[in-house]
Amino acid sequence: MVSKISKRALETPASPIRRLVPYADEAKKRGIQIYYLNIGQPDIKTPKVWYEYIEKYKPEVVAYTHSQGLLELREAFSKYYERHNIHVTADEIMVTNGGSEAIMFALGVVCDPGDEVVTIEPFYANYLGFASYLNVKLVPVTAHPEDGYRLPPMSEFEKVVSPKTKAILFSNPSNPTGTVYTYEEMKTIVEFAKKHDLVIISDEVYREFTFDGRKHISIFHFEGIEQQVIMVDSISKRYSACGARIGTFVTKNKEFYKNALKFAQARLCPAETTQFGAIGLLTLGEDYTNSVRDEYQKRRDATYESLKEIPGVVVHKPEGAFYLSAKLPVENAEDFIIWMLKEFNVDGKTTMVSPLSGFYATPGAGMSEIRIAYVLEADKLADAVKILGEGIKVYNSRK
Amino acid sequence: MVSKISKRALETPASPIRRLVPYADEAKKRGIQIYYLNIGQPDIKTPKVWYEYIEKYKPEVVAYTHSQGLLELREAFSKYYERHNIHVTADEIMVTNGGSEAIMFALGVVCDPGDEVVTIEPFYANYLGFASYLNVKLVPVTAHPEDGYRLPPMSEFEKVVSPKTKAILFSNPSNPTGTVYTYEEMKTIVEFAKKHDLVIISDEVYREFTFDGRKHISIFHFEGIEQQVIMVDSISKRYSACGARIGTFVTKNKEFYKNALKFAQARLCPAETTQFGAIGLLTLGEDYTNSVRDEYQKRRDATYESLKEIPGVVVHKPEGAFYLSAKLPVENAEDFIIWMLKEFNVDGKTTMVSPLSGFYATPGAGMSEIRIAYVLEADKLADAVKILGEGIKVYNSRK
Incomplete structure (x- = not known):
């Protein structure tokens, strides 16, 4: 019945953000603590008014x-x-x-x-x-x-x-x-x-x-x-x-x-x-959204400042959203990300980012690039990026 | 820019269930009370456990x-x-x-x-x-x-x-x-x-x-x-x-x-x-779903028993779901339904059903047929179908 799968389905890529999750799950099982910078799921609490309004309407x-x-x-x-x-x-x-x-x-x-x-x-x-x-x-x-x-x-x-x-x-x-x-x-x-x-x-x-x-x-x-x-x-x-x-x-x-x-x-x-x-x-x-924006700006700073210290990384200061894309001094970023999850940790911690190749339609483009979602607190982000830098050093010396 | 609309969108039919709603809205504005048997939206209360579980989890x-x-x-x-x-x-x-x-x-x-x-x-x-x-x-x-x-x-x-x-x-x-x-x-x-x-x-x-x-x-x-x-x-x-x-x-x-x-x-x-x-x-x-089923069976009975009394209607006793399809003694059921909303009422009340032609892929099929969703209480349904019968009589004598 595999022949029954449509071409459109076969040609649909698995999410590049979600597809490496099994490697993270395995690392977690081994007791590794992971900084998840792969997915745009913020840690910021949803305003309580969400539940208040659900409670307020409650139709029968x-x-x-x-x-x-x-x-x-x-x-x-x-x-x-x-x-x-x-x-x-x-x-x-x-x-x-x-x-x-x-x-x-x-x-x-x-x-x-x-x-x-x-x-x-x-x-x-x-x-x-x-x-x-x-x-x-x-x-x-x-x-x-x-x-x-x-x-x-x-x-x-x-x-x-x-x-x-x-x-x-x-x-x-x-x-x-x-x-x-x-x-x-x-x-x-x-x-x-x-x-x-x-x-x-x-x-x-x-x-x-x-x-x-x-x-x-x-x-x-x-x-x-x-x-x-x-x-x-x-x-x-x-x-x-x-x-x-x-x-x-x-x-x-x-x-x-x-x-x-x-x-x-x-x-x-x-x-x-x-x-x-x-x-x-x-x-x-705007009070609310401005405060959230300020928090992300702080996180952007922490991420960017740490990242630009890593030798060989090409990165510009991002101006908005809560993402950053960068080119790493590695040939295949996806391979590097998997290696970070499978083989590397600093004091039991490692960092997960997204390979950027899945964000391109041109085959082979963005192979050395990654996306970081800076959705954690600033000090965690700084630590996560430091670990990323250590990882690059070890990964490249390993070869 | 109309030329920019895709063929797929142009070929997508508007919902036959929802497309006559403007006629109903107008009738309502004129003060007519409408029995809505056009849409499968039951009046049965959603079990409270729905809100209880939303309340129970409430992640931050x-x-x-x-x-x-x-x-x-x-x-x-x-x-x-x-x-x-x-x-x-x-x-x-x-x-x-x-x-x-x-x-x-x-x-x-x-x-x-x-x-x-x-x-x-x-x-x-x-x-x-x-x-x-x-x-x-x-x-x-x-x-x-x-x-x-x-x-x-x-x-x-x-x-x-x-x-x-x-x-x-x-x-x-x-x-x-x-x-x-x-x-x-x-x-x-x-x-x-x-x-x-x-x-x-x-x-x-x-x-x-x-x-x-x-x-x-x-x-x-x-x-x-x-x-x-x-x-x-x-x-x-x-x-x-x-x-x-x-x-x-x-x-x-x-x-x-x-x-x-x-x-x-x-x-x-x-x-x-x-x-x-x-x-x-x-x-x-099953206690819950059985009690709902019994309620729908009562409604089915009320709808069916009233409907089969209308001369010229072709209907078999439905066996499940909460719908009934029937053939009416009218040439164009959609025209009849619009007429019911625009021109007809009994003591300020009228009945809205769905034309069945939109439930066929064969062009021209089901023109005399309708769908009734029996989603109201039994006595209301009996009244609604009685009004439908009166409507058919007047509609056909009118021509």
């Missing part, structure tokens, strides 16, 4: 909601966006099962099988999974560690565009690189999309996490392109509520909305209970 | 769970299935966002774009949405109101099978017809799948709701075909928890599981909070 029948999500939640999102100078009404917002489903709806509305979507690699690894599930081809433009993974020039985008190109998909602040695009960089994307009449799918889930006083530029801050924009969002990182699975699909294009709603109707609705919790989280203002 | 960080769902929940499902003589381990169960996502994973694992899946029409309307989202073609074998929508004979299945056929998908007890397949009918499906080496996607979400002492036959009660079976399940109806969005994808085929897990990893996980609630619901035993 846990029922379907409208497929586009509860009106009250969509109105709360609308107000939240307003504070970020993003003017969208409740009717332009659809609640989804995390940002994940919003990206899938966006790809599904815009692309038929075989259509192409331009992305900036390294990109959020699960884009590959969504694309293969829906038989869409991701066409990458490559950013480089040497210049801090800044946006490649327009000429690079022009090289990959084809008659099959339907959209451009990217995250800003970027997961996995932590790069925050400037106004000029965003304008390059907008001009590219305008010129080739592409839909822009803008993943803005790390909106608040911009450091050193930087301001986030949303795709909705550009005029005259609203009809070709789909914004993807999620409360997962903002409120440390990854397990809420509440995201949004936001567009001013009524046809995009109407057609995405048909996909939404087929799957009925996002969970009712978690929508109540999300209404609660959206009552939190 | 609402976090991602494993992509296949919490082990504790999968173990609870395994024990639950054991009680139904379905022997599957926690490793063979994947928690999904409702039964909806389980069906999509099943189609995605088995089918590439253009592949075909045999279904028995009328079928659960959202199968069409899942199929067009994933570019799979549903190939129907037609059941008929005149014989209570019983399984068509093997010869009908043989007519539609092609080299592109990868699977057969059906629900038992059936949504929308309420038919419960006998052992012999299930055996026909099994033999057909064996003969053509097809995957069987068995949607068993109404397992407990079988009336008059009938026993539900699960696809897992057949031996020697386990490797080509995917069972789809959901807690939505069983525990009146439609808003929980917790379902399962169940298979003993390790390749199916492994590949579906890649899709699951891309979307990260089902909501953590609702998984806790589901663990709670699964502590309920």
Whole structure:
């Protein structure tokens, strides 16, 4: 029956973030303490208002909601966006099962099988999974560690565009690189999309996490392109509520909305209970998100300062999100990560990061690169990166 | 930008259950009281243990769970299935966002774009949405109101099978017809799948709701075909928890599981909070589900007894689920339903049902048929059906 597996399934990669977990589990069994910097699961407590609102509503029948999500939640999102100078009404917002489903709806509305979507690699690894599930081809433009993974020039985008190109998909602040695009960089994307009449799918889930006083530029801050924009969002990182699975699909294009709603109707609705919790989280203002951002900035500093001390590492100071990508002085980062889990420890401790190759669509790209999610307290991060440095030394002398 | 909408989105039908809601909303605005028999949203209270378990766990960080769902929940499902003589381990169960996502994973694992899946029409309307989202073609074998929508004979299945056929998908007890397949009918499906080496996607979400002492036959009660079976399940109806969005994808085929897990990893996980609630619901035993079944049997009786009194209606006594399909003495049931909402009422009340044409893949099929979801108390149902009968009389004399 193996012959019965679809090509789309066989071509879907296992998550590069989750696939090395068995090595970590084995290390744990051997009594090794692991610093998990591989997954974007923050340790920050979810605000209590999550449970308070679930408790507050408590309907007697846990029922379907409208497929586009509860009106009250969509109105709360609308107000939240307003504070970020993003003017969208409740009717332009659809609640989804995390940002994940919003990206899938966006790809599904815009692309038929075989259509192409331009992305900036390294990109959020699960884009590959969504694309293969829906038989869409991701066409990458490559950013480089040497210049801090800044946006490649327009000429690079022009090289990959084809008659099959339907959209451009990217995250800003970027997961996995932590790069925050400037106004000029965003304008390059907008001009590219305008010129080739592409839909822009803008993943803005790390909106608040911009450091050193930087301001986030949303795709909705550009005029005259609203009809070709789909914004993807999620409360997962903002409120440390990854397990809420509440995201949004936001567009001013009524046809995009109407057609995405048909996909939404087929799957009925996002969970009712978690929508109540999300209404609660959206009552939190900038005080909350600023304090979380400051905490991540501290962590960024601890991680970056330790990392740049390691000889041979190529790293730029990340500007946002809670990730950092870097090039290590090793040939195969995945092999190194597995070795760190299987063979290495300092006083019974080791560090787990993600290999970055899974965040590229170009075969063989990013082999020496890693992603670090700085989701632990600053002192733990410093220790984790120190262990990483020790590991590199031993790993390379070993060969 | 309308040209930018994908064919797959344009071909996805709006939900036949939800698409007439605007007419109902208008009627409500005019002060009409509506009996909503169009949607499978029961009025039965969700057991309190749902909220008790959410309250009991309450982790400080609402976090991602494993992509296949919490082990504790999968173990609870395994024990639950054991009680139904379905022997599957926690490793063979994947928690999904409702039964909806389980069906999509099943189609995605088995089918590439253009592949075909045999279904028995009328079928659960959202199968069409899942199929067009994933570019799979549903190939129907037609059941008929005149014989209570019983399984068509093997010869009908043989007519539609092609080299592109990868699977057969059906629900038992059936949504929308309420038919419960006998052992012999299930055996026909099994033999057909064996003969053509097809995957069987068995949607068993109404397992407990079988009336008059009938026993539900699960696809897992057949031996020697386990490797080509995917069972789809959901807690939505069983525990009146439609808003929980917790379902399962169940298979003993390790390749199916492994590949579906890649899709699951891309979307990260089902909501953590609702998984806790589901663990709670699964502590309920047969006493609970039997009492709910008895309530639905009473409602079935009230609906059926009233409906068969209406001249010209073709209806057989439904055997399970909480739906009934029937042929009305009208040419176009959708037109009639809209008329009922726009033009008709008895003492300020009217009845809303679903047109059945949207539950067929064959164009033009089921035009005179409707689905009734008997999700209200028995006396309300009797009144609602009486109003439907009055409506038919006036509608037909009007022409």
